[in-house]
Amino acid sequence: xxxxxxxxxxxxxxxxxxxxxxxxxxFGMSTNLKTMCSMAGAGKKIPFFAGDWKAxxxxxxxxxxxxxxxxxxxxxxxxxxVGMIHPDVVTELNQMGISGxxxxxxxxxxxxxxxxxxxxxxxxLALGGFLIGFGTRYAGGCTSGHAISGLxxxxxxxxxxxxxxxxxxxxxxxxxxxxxx
Amino acid sequence: MKRTIxxxxxxxxxxxxxxxxxxxxxxxxxxxxxxxxxxMYGIIGAAVALGVVITQLIxxxxxxxxxxxxxxxxxxxxxxxxxxxxxxxxxxxxALTGACPGPIYVLIGAGYLPLLxxxxxxxxxxxxxxxxxxxxxx
Numbered sequence: 001x002x003x004x005x006x007x008x009x010x011x012x013x014x015x016x017x018x019x020x021x022x023x024x025x026x027f028g029m030s031t032n033l034k035t036m037c038s039m040a041g042a043g044k045k046i047p048f049f050a051g052d053w054k055a056x057x058x059x060x061x062x063x064x065x066x067x068x069x070x071x072x073x074x075x076x077x078x079x080x081x082v083g084m085i086h087p088d089v090v091t092e093l094n095q096m097g098i099s100g101x102x103x104x105x106x107x108x109x110x111x112x113x114x115x116x117x118x119x120x121x122x123x124x125l126a127l128g129g130f131l132i133g134f135g136t137r138y139a140g141g142c143t144s145g146h147a148i149s150g151l152x153x154x155x156x157x158x159x160x161x162x163x164x165x166x167x168x169x170x171x172x173x174x175x176x177x178x179x180x181x
Numbered sequence: 182m183k184r185t186i187x188x189x190x191x192x193x194x195x196x197x198x199x200x201x202x203x204x205x206x207x208x209x210x211x212x213x214x215x216x217x218x219x220x221m222y223g224i225i226g227a228a229v230a231l232g233v234v235i236t237q238l239i240x241x242x243x244x245x246x247x248x249x250x251x252x253x254x255x256x257x258x259x260x261x262x263x264x265x266x267x268x269x270x271x272x273x274x275x276a277l278t279g280a281c282p283g284p285i286y287v288l289i290g291a292g293y294l295p296l297l298x299x300x301x302x303x304x305x306x307x308x309x310x311x312x313x314x315x316x317x318x319x
Contacts, residue, residue: 006220125278131277161268
């Protein structure tokens with residue numbers, strides 16, 4: 001019922017990579033966003049979305065399963081305890097008005113249902129979502145496609161992409177978040 | 182039908198792992214970018230270390246899939262500028278929302294409904310990339 005340590009979680013992700021490779025697929029979650037744009041008919045006007053999206057139906061099944069897995073784990077496989085968060089981080093976040101570190105899975109200020117009624121939070125979530133969608137497709141992959149699959153295949157573009165993930169991530173975390181949260 | 186169940190089941194396993202390992206937790210991502218915990222580095226490091234072994238074994242031994250076909254691992258397109266610029270843009274969003282494209286679905290399933298906003302705008306972001314692609318450096 002307690003959260004898993006890294007040495008269980010990391011190898012478990014490698015098992016997912018293994019299962020997908022042996023099922024004739026690749027581990028990559030961001031392609032689903034493109035697939036859904038294609039499904040909605042974006043390919044009629046934009047060549048990037050043209051082509052047969054049905055070939056990526058398997059990815060949508062994985063995404064749907066992921067949502068179900070999230071529900072199962074959150075509902076039946078947890079006793080509400082979360083892993084320890086570094087005390088410095090807890091203090092810092094509290095000062096920034098973000099509560100729940102080391103106590104809850106997610107900060108209620110950003111992901112509680114009441115967040116949907118706060119215009120500023122909605123803007124941050126929308127902005128974050130846009131950057132995720134735009135950036136992953138521009139880079140040609142996300143944490144699963146580049147950091148896990150790509151690095152596992154010793155792909156040079158994936159190494160560059162992961163450096164990018166940290167350039168953007170560190171910039172947001174250290175220089176932008178303190179002013180916008 | 183068999184394949185439908187297979188991919189759906191792999192998704193369920195992935196979702197459970199993202200919650201139980203806390204890789205989908207905003208706090209864990211924040212802590213990672215603060216370099217205050219080994220947790221996320223351990224997860225990604227262990228996954229990649231084992232992933233390298235799995236991938237290299239498959240390639241060197243021309244291993245076959247569950248369906249008897251040869252496993253093909255297509256190389257990533259060599260777009261270095263796109264990888265760096267796109268990766269950095271994604272990094273900004275990752276550190277802001279704490280979510281990667283996979284955990285977005287996991288967290289919605291887990292009941293964190295504000296992630297629906299992240300999801301809808303991620304679709305919009307992907308759409309805008311498609312629109313602007315011819316004008317962007319790759």
